[in-house]
Structures are given as structure tokens and as C-alpha cells.
Amino acid sequence: MIGIIGAMEEEVSQLIEAMEEKEKVTCAGMDFYCGKLKDKEVVIVQSGIGKVNMALCTQILADRFDVKAVINTGVAGGLYKDIEIGDIVISKDAVQHDVDATVFGYKVGEIPRMDTSYFEADKDLIELAKKTCDEVNPDIHSYVGRVVSGDQFISDNKKKHYLINEFDGYCAEMEGAAMAQAAHLNQIPFIILRAISDKADQEAAGSYEEFEKAAIKHIVRLVLGILDRM
Numbered sequence: 001m002i003g004i005i006g007a008m009e010e011e012v013s014q015l016i017e018a019m020e021e022k023e024k025v026t027c028a029g030m031d032f033y034c035g036k037l038k039d040k041e042v043v044i045v046q047s048g049i050g051k052v053n054m055a056l057c058t059q060i061l062a063d064r065f066d067v068k069a070v071i072n073t074g075v076a077g078g079l080y081k082d083i084e085i086g087d088i089v090i091s092k093d094a095v096q097h098d099v100d101a102t103v104f105g106y107k108v109g110e111i112p113r114m115d116t117s118y119f120e121a122d123k124d125l126i127e128l129a130k131k132t133c134d135e136v137n138p139d140i141h142s143y144v145g146r147v148v149s150g151d152q153f154i155s156d157n158k159k160k161h162y163l164i165n166e167f168d169g170y171c172a173e174m175e176g177a178a179m180a181q182a183a184h185l186n187q188i189p190f191i192i193l194r195a196i197s198d199k200a201d202q203e204a205a206g207s208y209e210e211f212e213k214a215a216i217k218h219i220v221r222l223v224l225g226i227l228d229r230m
């Protein structure tokens with residue numbers, strides 16, 4: 001069983017609609033749809049927005065659905081200099097940019113007393129995602145890079161450049177690294193796939209509204225393509 005998580009309804013609805021032999025299980029207020037997609041056993045769920053929702057959701061997938069991999073799909077704000085709206089970031093790894101215990105000598109982003117704070121995505125899934133993306137979305141660019149997550153919608157140039165300079169972030173969103181941490185603790189391979197809906201700058205809110213749908217089209221194509229090739 002493969003777990004597929006999106007924070008918002010619009011990030012998972014097309015995938016849920018395409019499922020066969022669908023059954024719904026509700027837990028912690030989240031609807032988990034079990035069934036088949038592209039002939040693969042999957043469980044698809046809308047986690048809700050933010051790191052806490054995502055961490056809870058991933059733990060439920062581990063405990064109750066015994067998933068062998070988790071995929072986080074959705075949109076993000078672009079950080080990497082060459083990235084354009086509609087392009088895709090495939091996670092190399094993920095970090096929580098809003099963790100700050102610097103007063104104790106930790107670097108920003110470092111979670112005190114953990115073995116790592118930069119959670120590495122599964123190498124086979126990265127390779128599969130990159131190859132698939134080039135095939136199913138030939139008109140856009142995809143990048144393998146760092147996903148930076150925090151409980152903040154980034155819509156400010158100063159903050160954007162801080163995330164680039166401090167973390168080498170390729171995109172900013174609000175859940176991926178929480179799934180990554182939960183997956184790491186449960187020893188489950190993971191990947192984060194995010195299409196760029198805005199550039200995390202002053203225009204981000206407007207751009208997000210305008211381009212979210214188009215970005216989601218690319219990411220749905222990628223998720224279906226990956227399942228097809230698994």
C-alpha cells in the first residue's frame with residue numbers, strides 16, 4: 001500500500017476521483033480513501049494544512065495502513081532562481097525552516113537532540129519521479145532539490161531570500177518536512193512532489209490563486225505517471 005497525502009482538497013480530489021474499488025475510513029477527522037489507482041494499492045488522504053496535521057496523518061498511515069512508502073503531493077512557492085510557475089520540485093530532502101533553538105547553539109532548522117533535521121527522500125523514488133516528470137510533463141522543468149517547510153505562507157522577498165541563503169531551498173510549503181520527519185521515525189521511504197503556484201514573494205497570494213489549478217494539473221500527471229511505472 002502506498003500512502004498519498006495532499007494538504008488541501010484540490011490537491012487530492014482528482015486522484016481520489018480516479019480511484020477504483022474505493023473505501024473510506026475516517027480517523028482524526030481525516031478521510032482515508034483506500035483502493036486502487038493505476039492498478040496499485042493506494043490510500044489517499046487530505047491531511048489539512050500545516051505541519052501538525054501532516055505529522056498526524058503520516059503517523060496514522062504508518063500505524064493503521066502499514067504503508068510501504070508515502071508521497072506528499074501539492075503546490076509550493078518557488079525559491080530556486082531559475083524556477084517558474086508550473087515547474088516541479090522533487091524533494092532531495094526536507095527541512096523545517098521555522099525550528100529555532102539557536103539560543104542553545106543549534107543552527108536554525110536543527111531539531112534539538114535528533115539524529116538529523118534534513119530528512120532525505122528515497123533515492124529510487126527521486127529517480128523514478130525525475131524520469132517520469134520529463135516524460136509526462138515535457139513542457140515544464142523539474143528540479144531535484146531541498147523542500148523547506150514551516151507553518152507560514154511565504155509572501156515576502158526578504159523571507160524568500162533568507163530561505164534560499166540559509167537553507168538552499170528550492171521551494172517553500174507548509175507540510176513536506178513534517179511528513180519527512182514522521183516517515184524517518186517510522187523508517188518509511190518518502191518523496192515530496194510540489195508544483196510551483198507562486199514565487200513566494202509579494203505577489204504570492206494573488207499568483208497562488210491564479211496558478212494553483214494549472215500547477216495541480218502537472219502534479220496530478222506526475223503522481224499518476226509514477227504509479228503507472230512502479
Ligand code: ADE
Nearest residue numbers: 075076077153154173200
Ligand atoms: N504553498 C504554495 N505557495 C506557498 C508559499 N508561498 N508559502 C508556503 N506554502 C505555499
